[in-house]
Amino acid sequence: MVNRKIEIMDTTLRDGEQTSGVSFSASEKLTIAQLLLEELHVDRVEIASARVSDGEFQAVKAIMDWANQNGYTNRIEVLSFVDNGVSINWMLNAGVKVQNLLTKGSLNHLTHQLKKTAEQHFAEIAAVIALASQNQIETNVYLEDWSNGMRNSKDYVFQFLDFLSQQSVKRVLLPDTLGVLTPSETYDYIDELKSKYPNIHFDFHAHNDYDLSTANVLEAVKAGIDGLHLTVNGMGERAGNAPMASAVAVINDFLPEVKISLKESSIFKVSKLVETFSGIRIPANKPIVGDNVFTQTAGIHADGDNKNNLYFNDLLPERFGRKRTYALGKTSGKANIEKNLQELGLKLNDEDLKKVTQRVIELGDKKETVTKEDLPYIISDVLDSKLYEEKVTVQSYVLTHAKGLRPSATISVSIEGEHFEENAQGDGQFDAFMNALNKVYAKKKRQLPKLVDYAVRIAPGSDSDALCEAIITWETDKKSFKTRGLDSDQTVCAIKATQKMLNII
Template sequence: MTKSQRHIEIMDTTLRDGEQTSGVSFSASEKLTIAQLLLTEVKVDRIEIASARVSEGEFQAVKKITDWASENGFIDKIEVLTFVDGTTSVDWMVKAGAKVMNLLTKGSMNHLKYQLKKTPEQHFQEVSEVIAYAAQNGIACNVYLEDWSNGMRHSKDYVFQYLEFLVKQPVKRILLPDTLGVLIPSETREYLKEIVEKYPDIHFDFHAHNDYDLSIANVLEAVNAGVRGLHLTINGMGERAGNAPLASTIAVLNDFVKDVNTSVDEASLYSVSKLVETFSGFRIPANKPVVGENVFTQTAGIHADGDKKNNLYFNDLMPERFGRTRKYALGKTSGKANIENNLQQLGIRLSDADLKKVTQKIIELGDRKETVTQSDLPYIISDVLDSDAIEEKVHVENYVLTHSKNLRPSVTLRINVNGETFEEHAQGDGQYDAFMNALKVIYQKKKLVLPMLTDYAVRIPPGGKSDALCETIITWEYSGKEFKTRGLDSDQTVSAIKATQKMLNVI
């Protein structure tokens, strides 16, 4: 950090606000793992991990995190949402071992009048009592102004009356949320600039929601207006349309706001994003900036050609910054450059005439909405060129799948590997799991290592209108690289076995 730069505190609220995503609930061990990664690898400044008084399970999760944080010097970075409820929330905090509370109070007259049915003076008095009680118990206090954005729009006098009261309290930070995600960027900058200029010595955080898809734009304007902290979530998780996403925000700040810095390690963002996706079941859209599956994939042939000649279609969002690599998709818009890049990664070289034939075949498949992956290329080459040069070294000769009531699914498998036949029986949690268990035994006998299965998706093939066929697409990780194989069949398990046979030949 240079002397001219100011530090922007990043508070990640995935474990509190992010867990309000519909259908998401983290276990205590999952919360602990995410908390550890956020503080030790992503290196955010603070994390908000829960709401007080929610449930016994939430209490146990907080206790696990605070125990770990206390042992490892992170306890002052752990924050919990609390309420204006006399001594109740603070007592909960003390019992849970947390040291920093984020007190939820009313930031608009609308909320104060209709939800609490109290005057500003009554609310301020109750808030001051909670803050004082927290201080007596060694709890540091930050204060949320819930519905602050509507407060600035419709009851600005109340907001400033409340701020005048708060700046005289023993409060560490004042947290200004756009609770309903209603702000446009010009308002965000105007409102925050007015507040920061009036109270230049106070630490203000901005908390954006994404209801109008403006959270990143609002975060950018908040930083330009002078706020000192931002509240973000992994993958933009949160209630309704979610919160401002951590990865996109960091990329924007690093590339477009040169007078600020953060402590976040960009290279860790993708891996923690995928872990949270797995724990939450909340799928990342393929086109989500920075962490989406397709955002570093060039599809158009002209783009791949430009990349080869002088990186003509690169921008500052280089995949290597985030621990990722650039890919070139295969489909109807593919050109020779796309296909050459993929063949080069497979170690295959073709003449110009043969490359032209293969390109045409891939375009035809794309026109039929068929998915083409890099692992399909050897089979396409063999088909188009009528060549035996691409041979299957691994062939699943036969299998018997069983599924019976009150008995574990099982499989008997016969497979040929490099001319040698093996037969094995295994059980599993499902038919495909039993198949993989039998396969693992065979490969262990040959002292060969199988890839790790990292994703498994089943769907009707693109363009399909019935369930007569299903397509299974499996993602594998092998020797530090990720690749996909797919199988097509009327039976889901058989389509997965076909995808697995392709994987065995790829490796």
């Protein structure tokens, strides 16, 4: 078993496309097939089912034209059927040279779906294999529902394999069609087959109905399997197939004696492309490829990483073309902030770092994620607050905006312990707020500075829930100055910037 090579066959374009709502275009199929073979270095790609549609035929033909020009002809496979040669003719017209022939791997399927005897089924299979050989098409055979076959009709499976061992077949493909196997069953069944048929090349095809596909893949490899069928992002019917990223990481980390050709550093790139083409979003916590799986959120974890990478495991993000990040939010500690500041090339003294950390925690209570790109805005906001003593507070406000009515604002303001309430309308919510504030200051016989510029910005690359920074330029008879406000709501940003102005004057 030392340095045993396992073949990886990707079936994203065939079985993965059976994910509900997914249909790749011909150009998308070609692009994915090219990346799987040339970027990820999978050994084989199953790209389609024969006879499905004219669109599928055109996609397969385009892939085969490319494969023939680039030496991949025998690494492209198509699912075919026991149909008196109809699939074979379809493949010949498309230029396909490898068929994965779908047959019945359990007595239950044979009896109730085909309503035939084993001998009848085998005779028809032999005819299809012979016809394929005459046309220089290589044959692999799927034993559909093989897992239930091993559970409930093992004698039939052995009878079938005895027959196949006498045929011109390159590989026997063992699908857990309904995703019912436990890891111990997977090991025992494959170990039994490898012992009984040492000269047959067996592939294992796992489904994920009980979320056991990766565990079953691990046990299949331990039991001596020769090849694995995987899909990018675990796409597939129902709960999907065994996910490529997880299976590859498990094999590389826990079975060092087993070799696979797949290039780990390209996994994430291909994963994101398939996400885009399929429209099926990758869960944020999906191992290896999820957005959050290399993000430390708790401050104690960032602190441990600073001291001796205490919260690292062997799944280093760089292996998969990714980077570790340190989330900013209500569970952040100083270490999270410091990690992000280091990436931005910034450094704060302890006092300012504490203030920024507290501000991040406050914002995190209101907003799920604070990004690294938000940090300069937060720092600016916090350091601005050191320039004045807070004597004026906007305690509460109600802003309304309704179609056909002028926006209005009702505000409550405390000025050196004295409380005021006013209401006003305006051309917008912030204008209404400022008009109400002017009424308050008129009672104090004071005039507010003139607003001469108002800019709102978010960090580059942010989403719609990003932190906003409002920068307002004010002008008095003697000077002009700027104040900043920070919040996830644009109008609230402006109100916070205005409160700073009120304290400065």
